[in-house]
Amino acid sequence: MKPSKAYDPKEVEDRIYQLWIKSGFFNPDKLPKTHKKPYTIVIPPPNVTGELHMGHALNAVIQDILIRWKRMQGFKTLWLPGTDHAGIATQNVVEKKLRKQGLTRFDLGREKFIKEVWKWKEKYGDIILNQFKKIGCSCDWSRTRFTMDKEYAETVKQAFLHYYKKGWIYQGERTVNWCPRCSTSLSDLEIVYKEKPAEMYYIKYGPITIATTRPETKLGDTAVAVNPKDERYKKYAGKTITIKTVLGPAKMKVIEDKMVDMEFGTGAMKITPAHDILDFEIGERHGLERKQVIGPDGRMTKLADKYAGMTVTEARKQIVKDMDKIGILEKVEPYTHNSARCYRCDTVIEPILSKQWFLKMNELAKMAEKPVKQGKIKFHPKSFEKPYFDWLKNIRDWCISRQIWWGHQLPVWHCQTGRISNSQFLISKQFENSKLKIENSSAEKFIISAKKPKQCPFCKNCEMKQSADVLDTWFSSALWPFTTKDFYPTDVLITARDIINLWVARMIFSGMEFKKEIPFKHVYINATILTKEGKRMSKSLGTGIDPINLINEFGADATRFGIAYQIMGNQDMKFVKDNIVMGKKFCNKLWNASRFVLGQIKSSKLKTQNSKPQLKAQNLTAADKRILKTLDKTIKSVNKDLENFKFGKAAHTLYNFFWHDFCDVYIEASKKQEGEKTKKILLYVLSNSLKLLHPFIPFITEEIYQKLPIKDKKKSLMIEKWPI
């Protein structure tokens, strides 16, 4: 069949992908024996919340370029694919779907709800993996993982047990970020701040006036704090003052703490340990009482007396009114403040007191810091190391428990027969040598165990019940590189900058703790894709572009090339279709130039090999010499660029070489030249161009390669020897 004039990706791509699958070369174990040295990448597993977006496409293209390049260089390459269960995020999309049917997760109950989420996961997990295939990703699909598959769940439990045995996991009552809508705690990294106009209320506390934006939390105040250096309040420090409140007169201690900013407000602040994280810390230092006036549902508790049952906003209104009535409201000023929101549902965060599980970060933070400081792990660009270190330096213990339903349930088992009073810490002999550890804290009887205990060690009778809490989704993501098993450690991680701390840091300390080895050598932070206007691409704003649409319109190669062409090392990438159009034209150029070369050599029964054709220098024309020299230069340049993660530059170089040096100049010159020698050169330059271009535009290069008359032709261009 004669190749048609215009390149038609639709006719080629699926067929070529099948050829690759059949070849088995995506699987490192099925590569030729000569591929010995491993080269490994784990895909940042996309959340199973929905379909892929441009950011994923960019991320995947970079990884595929690296993997295909290294595979051709003779490495035993593994690119491990998979998806992430993404706790809150996925739970929320499924809840959203239910809401359309007028249902909540509570209507279904936990078991049924989780079944629904699994259904969702099956559907979108498959869609996502198929989208990667459409893009041309050469992942080893036989190793596909999910962060909640059976084996993974086991790894997660073992990690929990490991930390627990070390004494790094503890349960504590803390004021945590609480999302009343998701009704779960959130880590510091899971909240976002939004500027919002608000009011600053100046309230009289006896002789002292304090400023606050949240008068309703006043009901939970247990002290007033001032800066020890503040002369204005020196006379009250350490004293107890009598104040008027909406619930009648009360006594309040005045404490000194250096955290109080003298410049802010009146320089005096009220302390509400149960509803503010900073206040909690100050409260701990001074042994203050914690009074919870807001409940997990975002409503005032019984302790709020006559305001009980009101929402926070209602209570605020009423309390302000009441304070004004009894004359303790001094003034109200407009004020813009950063309100904390849930990063998944945008609900205003209510810090509340609750019992949560924490992972101590002291040692782990050091472990995360060390390999980067030592240069064993390199960030690209290097400038991202600074925020990484900053975060580790100021880190707090990690709240790892979540009160949602979708995720890894904590391997914590509770005795069902009431509570025992003594506060001893027990280790039962029965479990001492196993992986079980038993704890009997003051109020609860529970043990930590990977499996459901056959017998309750406390009452020997009840059926123990697993903790309802699940782990923070990032606790499991942190273990993702372990999925590579024998291929650990990996070589490079390609990811987005917004999860450097959320994910990258945690993979590093997990690797150091569990494997005593870094999880990857390089962390390449890919650009964030923005719209042409410089706005974030977002489905809800309708500013997103579906990469699959681009593939349908222009072909996968064109899409890949267009994306790669624009990777110039900037931290943002404003996306325009223009580059994809360029990619499409380029593919067509490649297609037609190849048709020309194939036509030229058909008559001559010429076959080429991978090595440079043996040619006598004196027989070469100026054009011959020039194209061979330029090809060498191009090869060197592309290799150097790929080593340094300069994908865009490599794409530019290849574009210019092929279009201008080869097509415009050499092919035109070749038409005036005679003989086998010219044909040899045409074929040699073309086949090398195909190799160099293959990581960028794999489908079309493979399709042409399959038509080339090459002596020792491989099953696929994927395992052809990379030019050096």
Next chain:
RNA sequence: GGGCAAUUAGCUCAAAGGCAGAGCGCAUCGUUCACAUCGAUGAGGCCGCAGGUUCGAGUCCUGCAUUGCCCACCA
């Protein structure tokens, strides 16, 4: 409040002290034998602003402005 990045043609981006470039778009011309998804020609620039260093600055330094992003316990 701290930090990072960006600012060059209509749009997206190159140009690491020495004549400002590419792709896309636009205009005019050209279908004969790889390619009209092509070829040729062309229009189009206060290189964000203001200083400074230098024989020479888009590039180095200082300040400013605008935009985007990250971090942070100002109640």
